Amino acid sequence: MVRKRMIYVLAIVLVVIIVAAATVYFMPRPAPELVIKVGLLASQSGPFAPAGALAMYRGMVIAIEMLNDRGGVEGYKIVPISADAMSSPDTALREAERLVTVEKVPIIMGVYSSAIAIPVAEFCEKNKVVFHDIVAISDEVTAREYAYTFRIQPRGSAWGEGTVEFLGELGYKYLGYDMPSKVKVAIIHEDGPYGVSVSDKNRWAVRKYGMQLVLDEAYSSKATDISSLILKLKAADPDVILHTGYFPDIVLFLKQARELGLKTRVYIGHGAGHANPRLLAESVGMEVVNGMFNIDPAPCQLLDKAKLGKDPYFGVPIGELIDEFLDRYYKKYGDRDPPTHATQGFAHVWTFITDVFSRAIRKYGKITADTIRMAAEETDIPEGMTPAGYGVKFAPSGAKDKWGKPWRGQNMRSYPVVYQWIEGKHVIVWPPAMATGEPVIPLPPTNPLAK
Amino acid sequence: MIIEAFINGLLFGGVCALVALGLNLLFGVVRIVNLAHGEIIMLGMYGVFWIYSWSKNMFLAGLVTVSSLIPFMVLIQKAVFNKLLKAPGINQLIATGGMILALSYGAEIVWGVDYRSIPLTFPIAQIHGVFISISRLIAFAIAMSCALLLYLFLYKTYPGMAIRAMVQDSEEAELLGIKPEKMYVLAVGITGLLAGIAAICLTLIYSIHPHVGGEFTLFAFLIVVLGGLGSLSGSVVGAFIISEVFTISSILVGLEWAYVITLIFFILILILKPYGLMGRGE
Amino acid sequence: MAVNLFKKIKWNIIIAIIIMFLILPILPWRYLIHVLTLIFIFASASTYWSFMGRFGLVSLGHGAFFGLGAYTSSLLFNIYGLSPWIGMFIGGVFATSIAVIVGYPCFRYGVRGAYFSLVTLALSAAMMYTFSAMRGITGGLLGLTIRYEPGLLQFQFPEKYYYCYIAISFWLLSIYIWRRIEGGTFIYALKAMSDDEIFAEHSGIDLCKVKLQITMLSSFFTAICGTIYAQAISYINPEIAGITWSLEIAFIAILGGLYSMVGPLIGSAVYISFSEFVRVLLGSTLVGISHLMLGLLLIVFTIFLPGGIWGSIRTILFRRM
């Protein structure tokens, strides 16, 4: 009896192994003519997924659908080969390995988390495959002179710098100070690469403006109790809290902050969970997120369509593309106001394929990792000519940013904007060129965190 | 600040204790180290969430969740635990480890990966400038009353005593005519009950996602082992010790190192008292 | 009779592996080689784990040793340019000393069974949090990418199959070491210990010493596995010191059946190829399904095949439990 069962189970095992071998064997299918395979690597499962990775993936997929519906680029259809990174670098690497060696893709696009982007970038460099980083923002990704890594997305330093710049140039006035150096700032961040790279530049800029840094602490985004952090914040009594977190940790923070009576005058988030105030509001109540600032590339629904031009490749107004994208997103996923990560997924994929791929085909006649790379190096799109609003030009080899760090492959023309969630609407408050309204400082009295 | 931290630690400890108690009861009676206890609570949290958002009635939500978790646990007992009773400990760990994957990713398939949480907001309580988190206070109160009821049940009722007999010496208990199978079902049922209640408390504090369970399991284990496997009072004490060590050390050295310190503290204690603070040994 | 059969089986495997050595470079898909490398690295790790595991020292902290080995050699290489070939031994020594620091008191004061397992579990958790908290050096959760300088001395090669060779030979080494132990007198102490500790003590066996010796051996080589992994993947992050990995190492050994030498290999072959296969096939169509199936598989296996896959095959072949 027992033995019977065992034989039964063993049979299963054997089948499994055989099928496994079979799949590996049959996986490299011959690609038909005029097709470009594109690897889409995104954490569709695991903790990163809800924090924006899934939204990014959806944006990417819609971009490719819209392209193919318009006949693709230069007659080539785009075949997305999606792989789930499962929020784990280890898995991401195995999937990358598979995309490159089995599917033979010339380019891998995607990646939400910097912890995944860095090893993947390194892997692609080794294997001479283009890596187009869509959302991950850690400076490290483009700080290594990699020839095959490109990123339209701004870098984490732009986040960390941007918010403080906003305070130092504009915000301090609203706080009733005559000079930035009077502002008392607290920096808190999750201890992952994302939080670290953002908060580094927070620190740098805070020093630049001579503000008073009253607290600076990291926490694990998996933490189940951060009340101690909040108590420290209360003791430090800052005017401004600069917070970089994923999602559950932000909810936990806001809930405990409210309950432990934390008071502050300005609360500024740096992307991820903060980019989705509706979801936060569901968890902690609308009044808590009301008046919250966040920095991110503007979700396309916020962009002033009048300022956007015609799409360089298809010649249709970018405004229309955005509407179509939002419409498809709503039809497919039932969300009228998708988080900014969706925009990034859509806009960056769209731009990269229409601009770089088309040039590669026209100029070099074929799509390989190297033609893509060369084409990308020549990219030069002015402000307002992409669905993300900003222009695109990748930093050449050897170029250094203002901190003297290399940033080869980094888009030099992209920037995040500071916007405030006020009375259920987003208002862009920084930089002035993009501003759609005045910031509300300090926090509205209805907000329990308000002083 | 330290005082406030201490109080928070205390409240946090209450929540941890609730998670740990179920885990420990299961071990004490069924002799199963259930790594997936956190995941079961996670299921409960989803239950609470859905029923609440449908009915807007916390009590109903809690009631339904608890009453559905109990049979669920019994089911697991019949399907998995019973088959592992004779197996070596490591096999149990693997099977229950497998349950972690199965449950959390099963939840991911069913409910998706989005974070959910109940938009319940509590008034802010303040005594002499010391703020107290109401949600945690509630959780703490529930936890403590559960511990008390459990105590009364175990020490004042016949089935309770039978369970204790099982915990102390299962062979002896059998000689006394106690049917192990029955006790298993009873204990597992209670575990389910506790898990359900823990789920209610946690939904008040944390946002819900398929992997939320794992975040408590480690703490729960530290507590159970520190207090002594099979010693319920130990679990409660252990919960407070661990949470205080964690909270205080995170005030002193920051949250990141707090984990390391807590774990090292745990290892030291266990080396000094090999069977936990209140453990009886083998 | 079983013994002879064993010898035979062992030889078959040796031959099989020699053949594999020959065909590896001409295998068309590097992905397959990549997976093979992983399989053998994990196989060695869990073989070394089973040195302890099969004698009732169920460690759930081998991830700590694995990670320590990986980080030590990688950091030494990245910062001081010290060749990982040397670094891996230093890592091994570190791991061993940690093992002694935690192990000695445990064995001396009789921390046994589940308690021992959970102490080791805590150890690996502590190790993980330490790595992520020492962000300055280790890069925290950002992980650590090993500087890429191909070269034998740097332990880095342009082609994947070199790593596969190393992994395979390292696995063979683990088998060889196991044979040596089985041949000697040490095995009697171990067997006696796992059978009846008190009686073993009254037979003149110094339990503490024996346990310590086997633990040191196991941790040392597990650490070296870590280095090989780090070099093969050229990226590590604190997770590899964490609980998940510790459990995986144990899983694999049990899955394959830890009372035989090939068990761990079979275990890791099944575990890894299955998880890869399910993920590749269903990963992005029905998200999460792969882990779900893996979980169910683990449950089914431990319930129906308590002896592990190989153990059960043996049972069926030789009609003995």
Place this chain on the structure above:
Amino acid sequence: MIILRVSALSKHFGGISAVNNVSFEVGKGEILGLIGPNGSGKTTLFNLISGLYRPDSGRIIFMGEDITKKQPHEICRKGIARTFQLVRAFPNMTVLENVVVGSIFGGGIKDLDVALNESRRICEFVGLAGKEDTPVRNLTAVDKKLTELARALAMKPKLLLIDELMAGLNPVETEQAMALLKRIREQGITIFWIEHMIKAVVGISDRIMVMNHGMKIAEGRPDEVVNDVRVIEVYLGGRW
């Protein structure tokens, strides 16, 4: 010449004193029997000598060396081997392996082959010839006892502590066991044994010691002891 000297040895568990201020000596080459009703502290005394328990007070001198605070394995290597009341052996090892363990770690034989031959010889000596390769868990109770004894002998002990050898043996086996004990003694091994079967004890012991409630109540030549009033009281009426 004295091989083992125990002086004022006491051990308490909670309130009850299992062994209370017991002193005695074992001479080289003799057979000392230890009798007494159940719970009189005989086995506890053995556990103290073999190092399983730490005594609360008192000293144990073996061959002029204080072994009171030593660990079991050290005491084994000094030359004290013991068997257990509830038979102990390594169930998943074969008889031979069991004995080999003794001869390697107790007897201090480093070379495996030597140990194996040695062990075979001992198996034969105790009458386990032909059963060497059977796993112990498949043995009869008697053979288990013999295995345990063989393992003890393999440790080349100077002093052998035997706890209840005869229990559950039929008359024939009892005879064989007594013969075996004599042969062991002929090898110059001192024997200190607990036995309920008074007949057997009186039969082959040179001296007998009687314990009750953790205290030594009598000691002397068998015929003296069995006629001792206190002993007869202890064994109500003492008819056998």
